Amino acid sequence: MRDRIALVDKQHPKISMRKQSKLLGVARSTITYKPVDEDPEDIRIKRLLDEIYMKDPCLGSRRLVTVLERDHGITTDRKRVARLRREIGQEAIWCKPRTSIPDNGHRKYPYLLRRLTIDRPDQVWCSDITYVPMPRGHAYLCAVMDWHSRKVLGWALSNTMGTDLCLEALEMALKSTGKVPEIFNTDQGCQFTSAEWTGKLSDLGVKISMDGKGRWMDNVFIERLWRSVKYERIYLFEHATLPALHGSLGEWFDRYNHWRPHEKLGNLTPAAVYQVSHATLKVV
Numbered sequence: 001m002r003d004r005i006a007l008v009d010k011q012h013p014k015i016s017m018r019k020q021s022k023l024l025g026v027a028r029s030t031i032t033y034k035p036v037d038e039d040p041e042d043i044r045i046k047r048l049l050d051e052i053y054m055k056d057p058c059l060g061s062r063r064l065v066t067v068l069e070r071d072h073g074i075t076t077d078r079k080r081v082a083r084l085r086r087e088i089g090q091e092a093i094w095c096k097p098r099t100s101i102p103d104n105g106h107r108k109y110p111y112l113l114r115r116l117t118i119d120r121p122d123q124v125w126c127s128d129i130t131y132v133p134m135p136r137g138h139a140y141l142c143a144v145m146d147w148h149s150r151k152v153l154g155w156a157l158s159n160t161m162g163t164d165l166c167l168e169a170l171e172m173a174l175k176s177t178g179k180v181p182e183i184f185n186t187d188q189g190c191q192f193t194s195a196e197w198t199g200k201l202s203d204l205g206v207k208i209s210m211d212g213k214g215r216w217m218d219n220v221f222i223e224r225l226w227r228s229v230k231y232e233r234i235y236l237f238e239h240a241t242l243p244a245l246h247g248s249l250g251e252w253f254d255r256y257n258h259w260r261p262h263e264k265l266g267n268l269t270p271a272a273v274y275q276v277s278h279a280t281l282k283v284v
Contacts, residue, residue, distance in 0.1 A: 027158050027168055038137055041074075046084050047133040048072055051235060053090055054227050061085070088131040088138060089161060108193060112183055112209035113147075121148050121277045124209075125181040127169065128222045129161060129191065130230075132245065135238050139245060141229075142166050143253075144173040145222050147185070149277060150262060151270035152225070152253050153177055157246050163191045167200065174204075185209040187219060228256070 012020070021027065045068065052059065052067060059067065061078040068074040068081070085091065118124050124147035132139045142165045143155040154172030158165045174180065184206050186192035192210070201208050211219050233252040239245035261267040268276070 025171075027156065027164060042084060043133070043135070043137070045074060045076065045081075046088055046131075046138065047235075048074070049081070049085060049090060050088065050131055050133055050230070054230055089129075089140075090131065107198070108188055109198075109208040109210045111185075111211060112207060113185055118147050121146050121151075121274050122177070122179045122181050123148060124183045124185060125153065125173065126185040126219050126222050127166060127192070128187065128219055128226070129165065129189065130226045132157070132230075132234055134242075134245065135240055139242060140165060141249070142169040143222060143225060144169045145225060146181075146270075146274060147221060149270045149274035150221055150225075150265065151257050151274040155249070155253060157242065157249065159242060161191070163194045163196045166191045166197055170197075170200065180204050181206055183207045183209050185211070185219060187211045225256075229253075 015023075048068060049064065052064065061081045064081050065076060065078055068076060113124065116124075125144055126147055127142060127144045129140055129142045132141050137159070139157055139159050140161040141155065141157050144153045145151065146153055153176055154169045154174070156165050156168035156172065158168075184201050186209075188210050191197060198208055229249070229252060233248060237248060239248055257271045258269055261269060262273075265273050
């Protein structure tokens, strides 16, 4: 990613930034991103709100005000907490999942995984978006995961939470595997109900599945992924720029896929399960 970004010529007389980003396979927002100065106290509270959410996603603004003052010495009010939560796309799970703002004009699809036995790779892929705190602002991370093996097949990072972010992660998954899933499961966020996203999946012949409103457990594996990446990478290191964050996350996802054993997978890695399962299917 860094090598491709370095090839960008912002002063090129003939090739626009839009075309350069398309040719290089990099989101334009990644190239043009500049850290936005924000109130340091707001940044600190947003980071704490994200950390608290990972521990208890059911807290509303009233209890969050109490926790911020009790545990962190921050005196604030519900109005400010509610505003900051809106800015990072976060709401308590009994209301609806964070970063998942539905669009009433978009079609919603049924949840297809209930009572479904998922026993092979590429049977079901899933995706989600999460907020990533940064020293001078924030970013959004989207990942595509294979449900059976837990392998992260593709991911993308941007300072905006649009459909382009999700499509970039999807394209990476399609290119890295050369496969197309039978079912693709997401929440009901407007990015995943948009015509661009659903149209892409429909063109590929993929069945579209969506979580029930407010049911984060319907996409539980990728929710667990967010918890792991935040506590093991994002909260431990400060990444001043988007390219630096991108490089750090690339290292973490590679380690997650190819090195880290998973107890639920018989202490194999996600990449090993994905490959072994494919090999077994070929033999059969």
